[in-house]
Amino acid sequence: MIILFEGQHYKTEVLESYGLDSYIYISRDSDQSFIPYVGYFYSSKIDDAVFILPKVFLFNDSDNMGDGNSIMAFGKYDIFKLADFPSNHDFLKADGLDRVLFELSTWIYRAIDKYSIRHPQSTIIKRANIRRVKSNKGEDSQTLLDTILSLISFHKEHSNLFTYISIINSTGNNKIHWGKTISKVQPIIQNGMPFYAEFRNKNKAINYDEELIVLFYSVLEYLRSRFFFPIRANLNYDLIKPPKIEAMIESGRGTKLMRSIRRKYFKDELVLLWKLLYSFFDKSETIRSGKSCEEALLASKFELVFEDMVDDLISDDTFSYLKENEDGKIIDHIFKGKSLVDTSHIYYIGDSKYYSSGTRIEDRSIYKQFTYAKNIIQLNIDIFNTPESEREEKEAKIIKDVKYRDPLTEGYNPTPNFFIRGFVKQEDMAHGHAYYAKDRLKKNDQGIQENTHFYSRPFDRDTLVLQAYDINFLFVLVSYVTNSNNGEMKQRIQEKIRNDLTDVYNNKYDFYHVKPIGGKLEDFVNANFREYIGKMYHSDENDFIWLAFDKTENKSLKDIESRFRDQATVEAAKLE
Numbered sequence: 001m002i003i004l005f006e007g008q009h010y011k012t013e014v015l016e017s018y019g020l021d022s023y024i025y026i027s028r029d030s031d032q033s034f035i036p037y038v039g040y041f042y043s044s045k046i047d048d049a050v051f052i053l054p055k056v057f058l059f060n061d062s063d064n065m066g067d068g069n070s071i072m073a074f075g076k077y078d079i080f081k082l083a084d085f086p087s088n089h090d091f092l093k094a095d096g097l098d099r100v101l102f103e104l105s106t107w108i109y110r111a112i113d114k115y116s117i118r119h120p121q122s123t124i125i126k127r128a129n130i131r132r133v134k135s136n137k138g139e140d141s142q143t144l145l146d147t148i149l150s151l152i153s154f155h156k157e158h159s160n161l162f163t164y165i166s167i168i169n170s171t172g173n174n175k176i177h178w179g180k181t182i183s184k185v186q187p188i189i190q191n192g193m194p195f196y197a198e199f200r201n202k203n204k205a206i207n208y209d210e211e212l213i214v215l216f217y218s219v220l221e222y223l224r225s226r227f228f229f230p231i232r233a234n235l236n237y238d239l240i241k242p243p244k245i246e247a248m249i250e251s252g253r254g255t256k257l258m259r260s261i262r263r264k265y266f267k268d269e270l271v272l273l274w275k276l277l278y279s280f281f282d283k284s285e286t287i288r289s290g291k292s293c294e295e296a297l298l299a300s301k302f303e304l305v306f307e308d309m310v311d312d313l314i315s316d317d318t319f320s321y322l323k324e325n326e327d328g329k330i331i332d333h334i335f336k337g338k339s340l341v342d343t344s345h346i347y348y349i350g351d352s353k354y355y356s357s358g359t360r361i362e363d364r365s366i367y368k369q370f371t372y373a374k375n376i377i378q379l380n381i382d383i384f385n386t387p388e389s390e391r392e393e394k395e396a397k398i399i400k401d402v403k404y405r406d407p408l409t410e411g412y413n414p415t416p417n418f419f420i421r422g423f424v425k426q427e428d429m430a431h432g433h434a435y436y437a438k439d440r441l442k443k444n445d446q447g448i449q450e451n452t453h454f455y456s457r458p459f460d461r462d463t464l465v466l467q468a469y470d471i472n473f474l475f476v477l478v479s480y481v482t483n484s485n486n487g488e489m490k491q492r493i494q495e496k497i498r499n500d501l502t503d504v505y506n507n508k509y510d511f512y513h514v515k516p517i518g519g520k521l522e523d524f525v526n527a528n529f530r531e532y533i534g535k536m537y538h539s540d541e542n543d544f545i546w547l548a549f550d551k552t553e554n555k556s557l558k559d560i561e562s563r564f565r566d567q568a569t570v571e572a573a574k575l576e
Contacts (some may be wrong), residue, residue: 001227002050003082003101005058005073006302009034010083018050019043023126023298037126038305039298040109040145044287049145049227051105054302055356056424056473075426100434102227106149107474110481112297115305124304128296143295144283148223151276155220158269211261213237216273218245219280249288254281303354307332309480310352310420310471314493322347322398325375329368333420334376336402337494340414340502340575341546342539344403347380348497349373353421360446361419361468370451373417373464380404409525409545411459411537416501417466419444422473436478441493443500444468456550457534458509465504467497502575510551511575512560513544516568521545524567546573 002018004010009032015024020041024033041050059075073079074097081091092098116125187194218240225242248254258278287295299305316335323331333350340346351369353361381404383395404413421444428435446468453462478484505511516524521538524545528536537546545568549555560570 001101001105002046002048002084003073003105004035004050004052005079006038006052006055007034007036008055008058008071008079010080014083017045019045020050023296037298037300038108038302039112039126040105040143040296041298042144042287042295047288051101051108052298053105053108054306054354054473056354056422057429059357059426074429095429097429100429104429104434104474106145107477107481109145109297110149111309111477112299112305114481115299115308116297118308122304124299124301126296126298126300143297144280144287145295145297147276147279147283148227151216151220151223151280154273154276155216158273210237212264212270212273212277214239215257216277218242219277222246249281249284252285252289255285257281303352306354306422306473306476307352309476310350310422312480313476314350314420314490319347319398321394322376322379325372326379327371327375329372329375331372331376335494337416337498339403340416340498340505341537342541344413344539344541345401346404346413346415347376347402348416348418348494349376350418350420350497353419355421357423361421361444361448365419366448366466369417369419369466370464373415374462377404377412377415377461403540405461406459406538408521408538409459409529409536410533411535411546412461412463413537414458414501414505415464416497417464418497418501419448419466419468420471421469422476423470424473428472428474434474435472436474438472439475439489439493440470440472441496442470444470454534456509456548456553458505458548458550459537459546460534463534465501467500467504469497506574508551509548510553510555511573512547512557513542513571513573514547514560514564514568515544515570517566519543527567 009027012024012026012031012033015021015033015035018041020035020043023037023041024035026033035052038052038054041052042048043050057074058071058079060071071079073082076095077091077097092101112125116122116127214237217237221239222242222245245254248257255278258274258281262274311333314335315333319334319336322334325331331349332352333348335348336345337348338345349369349372351365351372353365355361380399380402383391383399384405386395388396404415405411406413425435448466448468450466451462451464452460454460457463479489514524521543525536525538532547535548537548538544539546547560547570557570557572564570
């Protein structure tokens with residue numbers, strides 16, 4: 001198994017020797033090339049799998065006392081050692097990474113495959129297929145890797161069946177058949193008593209069930225030795241050694257053996273297992289013989305796959321049509337959530353960032369993200385200003401229980417806006433496992449300046465706060481493939497984004513509830529509009545006005561009470 005990394009430069013002659021000629025970009029005036037892809041490639045030239053992993057698994061070596069100029073795979077390994085063929089991965093075993101690589105690579109493969117299904121018109125997916133056969137689900141299986149994954153899945157789902165067959169088949173098989181023993185075996189006579197050095201048992205029939213199971217576990221052991229996935233037989237069978245399985249593939253005897261034991265099975269599970277094993281030998285022999293083209297499933301712009309992964313995790317498909325803006329810009333993520341000031345709703349606008357470790361979000365991206373938020377605000381205001389009788393059904397749906405602008409104070413509801421980027425911790429790729437279990441969503445340490453037009457006007461249209469988050473790339477990857485992004489998880493992530501934003505506002509501004517004496521909200525706003533425009537906001541469900549000041553203004557509760565002594569009562573408040 002060869003491990004390469006997206007965007008990294010390797011010697012052109014090495015990549016061409018692996019059969020990757022069609023997938024590399026050769027640097028001008030250089031013997032170096034790079035692969036702008038992530039995914040899986042099976043080379044008939046070297047008869048081995050090549051996995052091209054995302055750049056998020058590359059780290060600068062400065063954390064490991066290096067010179068800070070080298071890029072290390074998983075923060076520890078020379079990327080060129082992982083690219084060697086024939087490869088010796090003994091150096092990976094100390095950290096157990098040899099057992100992680102196949103699992104990680106297949107998660108990436110399955111994510112790309114899912115993306116291609118969700119976006120069939122996408123031009124970023126490159127495929128090269130050998131002839132198609134049926135998978136265990138009755139669908140077309142496009143690569144040898146599909147078949148390998150099906151074999152692994154079959155083992156996980158049917159391990160109890162194998163134990164049961166082993167017990168049943170061994171029951172009574174070793175009972176002595178005395179008639180056959182006496183007639184066929186010459187005894188030894190001692191003190192007038194016959195002693196038999198060997199016996200004949202009662203079962204002479206070939207046990208096809210166990211023959212198939214032995215072949216199945218032998219193939220798994222062969223695959224484990226080649227691709228490092230952590231799976232072993234848990235039954236006491238004498239297995240066929242990996243070199244003999246290799247020889248069967250080389251000579252084409254694997255498919256011949258499978259055909260010779262065809263139709264010997266009655267259980268549906270064993271019929272399915274026969275089909276999977278035949279598929280494995282058939283594909284392997286086809287590749288080995290050179291009769292097929294290489295296999296490949298590659299994504300040329302993996303940032304789009306990552307964007308889809310995050311979108312599947314946090315967004316609301318109901319409002320996906322809002323992503324395409326009138327100015328041609330396309331929003332990555334959008335969902336409707338609770339407003340910061342009341343129980344109404346507001347749209348949350350996100351942008352996913354697919355970066356290598358240590359890369360900072362650039363100013364251009366920040367500017368674009370503020371523009372996305374302004375576009376959504378303008379869309380809602382345009383619809384709001386359209387007479388209700390003239391609104392289209394889709395427009396009515398957009399502004400249903402959503403309020404961006406308060407007509408009384410002309411204040412604007414704060415619009416949540418955020419970045420989200422995937423990260424991998426170096427220690428999560430050690431000790432024989434990868435850490436997929438938790439999202440580890442946290443605020444990014446890159447401080448991003450808020451967008452403002454006027455000082456100390458949190459309810460102004462141009463006042464926008466942009467947050468940045470890191471999320472466990474491995475968690476997002478597995479959630480995407482397994483469809484485990486349940487509603488509870490999505491709600492938890494969305495609530496964290498909201499709660500963090502309220503903290504940002506509460507830390508920057510002092511908020512007050514101002515309740516006009518006599519309940520005359522309009523008179524109060526008219527009297528103070530010029531002085532407090534952009535600092536006021538009124539919610540239809542409340543009988544008070546939100547009033548806010550930047551903390552640097554040092555406006556205390558006593559100051560506000562004194563200012564409105566004859567007009568309103570005042571109490572300190574916070575966004576919740």
